[in-house]
Amino acid sequence: MRRFERKQNIFRNKDALGESYQPERIEERDEEIEEYMNALQPVIDGWEPNNIFLYGNTGVGKTAVTDYLLDRLQDDVAAYDDIDLSIISLNCKTLNSSYQVAVELVNELRPSGGEISTTGYPQQTVFKKLYQELEAIGGTILIVLDEVDSIGDRDELLYELPRARANGNLDSAKVGVIGISNDFKFRDQLDPRVQDTLCERELQFPPYDATELKNILESRVEVAVTDGSTDTGVLQLCAALAARDSGSARQALDLLRLGGEIAENREAEMIKEGHIEDARSQLEQERVEEGMRELTTHGRLALLAVISKAAKEETPCRTRDLYEEYRSLCESSETDALGQRSLHNHLSDLRMLGILSAHENRSGSRGNYYNYELDVPFTSAIEAMSDVLHLTTEIDTIRDIAAMNSVG
Numbered sequence: 001m002r003r004f005e006r007k008q009n010i011f012r013n014k015d016a017l018g019e020s021y022q023p024e025r026i027e028e029r030d031e032e033i034e035e036y037m038n039a040l041q042p043v044i045d046g047w048e049p050n051n052i053f054l055y056g057n058t059g060v061g062k063t064a065v066t067d068y069l070l071d072r073l074q075d076d077v078a079a080y081d082d083i084d085l086s087i088i089s090l091n092c093k094t095l096n097s098s099y100q101v102a103v104e105l106v107n108e109l110r111p112s113g114g115e116i117s118t119t120g121y122p123q124q125t126v127f128k129k130l131y132q133e134l135e136a137i138g139g140t141i142l143i144v145l146d147e148v149d150s151i152g153d154r155d156e157l158l159y160e161l162p163r164a165r166a167n168g169n170l171d172s173a174k175v176g177v178i179g180i181s182n183d184f185k186f187r188d189q190l191d192p193r194v195q196d197t198l199c200e201r202e203l204q205f206p207p208y209d210a211t212e213l214k215n216i217l218e219s220r221v222e223v224a225v226t227d228g229s230t231d232t233g234v235l236q237l238c239a240a241l242a243a244r245d246s247g248s249a250r251q252a253l254d255l256l257r258l259g260g261e262i263a264e265n266r267e268a269e270m271i272k273e274g275h276i277e278d279a280r281s282q283l284e285q286e287r288v289e290e291g292m293r294e295l296t297t298h299g300r301l302a303l304l305a306v307i308s309k310a311a312k313e314e315t316p317c318r319t320r321d322l323y324e325e326y327r328s329l330c331e332s333s334e335t336d337a338l339g340q341r342s343l344h345n346h347l348s349d350l351r352m353l354g355i356l357s358a359h360e361n362r363s364g365s366r367g368n369y370y371n372y373e374l375d376v377p378f379t380s381a382i383e384a385m386s387d388v389l390h391l392t393t394e395i396d397t398i399r400d401i402a403a404m405n406s407v408g
Contacts, residue, residue, distance in 0.1 A: 007264045009226070010271060016224035017257040019250065026068050027219050028212040029061050032205055036069055039201040043073060043140055046082055049176025051162045051198050056205030058182050059248025063146055065205075066178065070142065084139030092150045098157035101145065102126045109133040127160055131169045138172045148179040149186035155194050162197035207247020213239035216249050217256060225260065231272045234259070241280055255279050285380040291353035292388050295346075298338055300389055301329045302346040304398075306356060306372055307381050311402035316359055316371030319344045332394050347372050355381070378408035 015021055026033060039052050054062045070087055077083045088108060095101050100118070106129050107115040116129065134141055143161065151158075161177050164170045179198055181187070187199060208216070217235045235256070242252035256271070258279035263271045292300060305325040309315045323340045330337040338346075347370075350356040357375040360368055374381055382402070386395055402408050 009269065010229045010260045010264045011224060012226045013224050014257065014260070016220050017253045017260075021220075022064070022067060022071075023219065023223075025219070026061065026065055027216045028208060029065055029205075032061070032203060033065060033069065035203055036065060039203070040069065040073055043085060043142070043176070044077060044080070044083070046080070048165065048174045049140060049142060051176055051200040052178045052203065053181070053187065053199040053201070054179070054203045054205065055181045055184055055187060057207055057246055057248060059246065059250030060205040060207055061249060062180050062205050066144060066146075066180065070144070086137050086139060086141045087144065088141065089144040089146065091146045093147045095150055097151055097154040098160075099123050099126060099154070101151060102130050102157050105143070106130050106133055109137070123156065127157070127169075131164060134164075134173045134175060135170055139174070141173055141175045142178060143175060144178045144180070146180045147182065149181040149183040153189060153191075155190055158198045159191065159194045162200070208243065208249055208252075209247065210236075210239045210243035213242050213247075213249060213252045217252055220253060221256075224257075225271075229260075229270045230256075231270050233273055234271050234276060237273050237276050241276070251283075254283060258283060281377065281380060284376050285384055288355055288376050288380050288384040289387065291350075291355050292384060294353065295349070297333075297335060298330075298342070299346045299349060300385070301326055301333065301335065302343055303350055303355060303381070304329055304385055304389060304391070304394075306347075306350075306374060307378070307385060308394075308398050308401075310374050310378055310381075311398045311405065311407050313405050313407060315373035317373075318361075318369055318371055319347060322347070322372065329391065329394060333389075333391055351375075378402060382408070 016023075036052070039050050043049050054066070056062055074085060074087065077085045088105065090101065090104055090108065092101055095104060102123070103116060103118050103121075103126055106126065109130075110116075110133065116126070121129075148158070158177070158179065160167075160169075161175060164175055165173070177198060187195065187202075190198065214235050217238055221230060221235065238252045238255040238259070241255060242248055245251060255276055259271050259275040262275045262278050266275075268275070292303070295303070302322070305322045306315065306317075308325050308329070309317050309322060314321070319340060323343055326343055327337045347356060347358075351358050351372070355374070355376055356372050358370040358372050360370055382395065382399060386392075389395070
């Protein structure tokens with residue numbers, strides 16, 4: 001008996017909706033591409049490259065445009081005998097210091113078996129080894145550091161690399177750094193000297209609006225989905241949901257891809273709006289669950305306190321109002337409660353993860369404070385809580401209260 005069978009009634013090439021797919025044309029980024037090309041022009045002219053800093057939310061095209069332009073740049077420099085271009089790309093998501101980034105770059109450049117240890121060297125020794133490897137390559141070298149904000153304020157390499165030639169650490173090699181960040185505030189947190197070098201040319205990628213997202217989806221659907229397999233309004237719904245939330249093309253494409261998978265699993269002939277709504281609920285729950293993996297027990301209890309207040313229709317609410325709810329949940333879970341200030345810190349973390357939203361209340365003599373509420377659907381939050389917290393009785397009670405109040 002065959003256990004797996006191909007399903008090809010909806011998708012023609014589902015990979016075209018994936019993150020790794022590189023389209024022949026980047027939609028809705030003409031201005032950014034033009035500005036980016038101008039910043040890269042010194043490479044083709046044979047001069048020392050600019051250092052470029054890109055920032056914008058996740059899914060707005062920073063990495064896609066970078067890959068697209070650098071591929072074409074490598075093709076175009078082949079026409080010039082006096083240009084030798086090398087591109088080194090590194091995702092810094094799991095790296096939290098200049099030292100770790102430098103070690104990864106050295107090991108990326110060295111042959112298999114010649115890697116250096118990730119610990120045990122003075123930082124300047126690792127930098128020196130990196131310069132030796134870059135000098136051995138020679139020519140023009142572009143170093144792409146994606147999610148560069150992960151290194152935080154330990155940014156010495158971001159100062160050293162762009163100035164390596166001026167400081168005599170490199171002779172023949174001409175290095176340019178392309179930093180890509182999802183954090184708008186990261187630039188402002190950099191040492192002023194780093195800002196002067198890394199941010200030589202800055203490009204901001206704004207969120208997409210619904211019209212732009214619909215155009216992106218239409219271009220991908222031509223490749224990804226069979227003719228007649230998307231119902232009227234499906235692309236508009238995907239675009240509207242993503243535009244309202246984050247302006248992310250990745251989110252819009254994920255909604256369409258998952259909606260198509262749901263349609264196929266239900267043996268439907270086309271993707272309908274109901275499939276997209278189901279996909280949205282599933283993705284939102286996954287988002288909450290992913291965020292909760294980063295939380296401590298007290299972070300999860302803080303979230304459950306907000307969920308409990310939401311079930312009673314008592315949100316948005318202040319930290320002091322949430323504190324009693326939180327203490328009660330700590331008692332139920334036989335966990336020692338933290339102080340109110342610590343709860344505030346956990347609520348701030350949940351806000352940074354996009355699970356909560358906060359509204360500042362400016363009340364004059366009473367001081368400023370934040371009111372917190374869920375920034376994800378109640379149902380997604382409570383279901384995710386059920387999987388990570390062993391408070392079955394308390395969660396069932398919250399569900400009953402929510403049902404009485406028609407919440408969720």
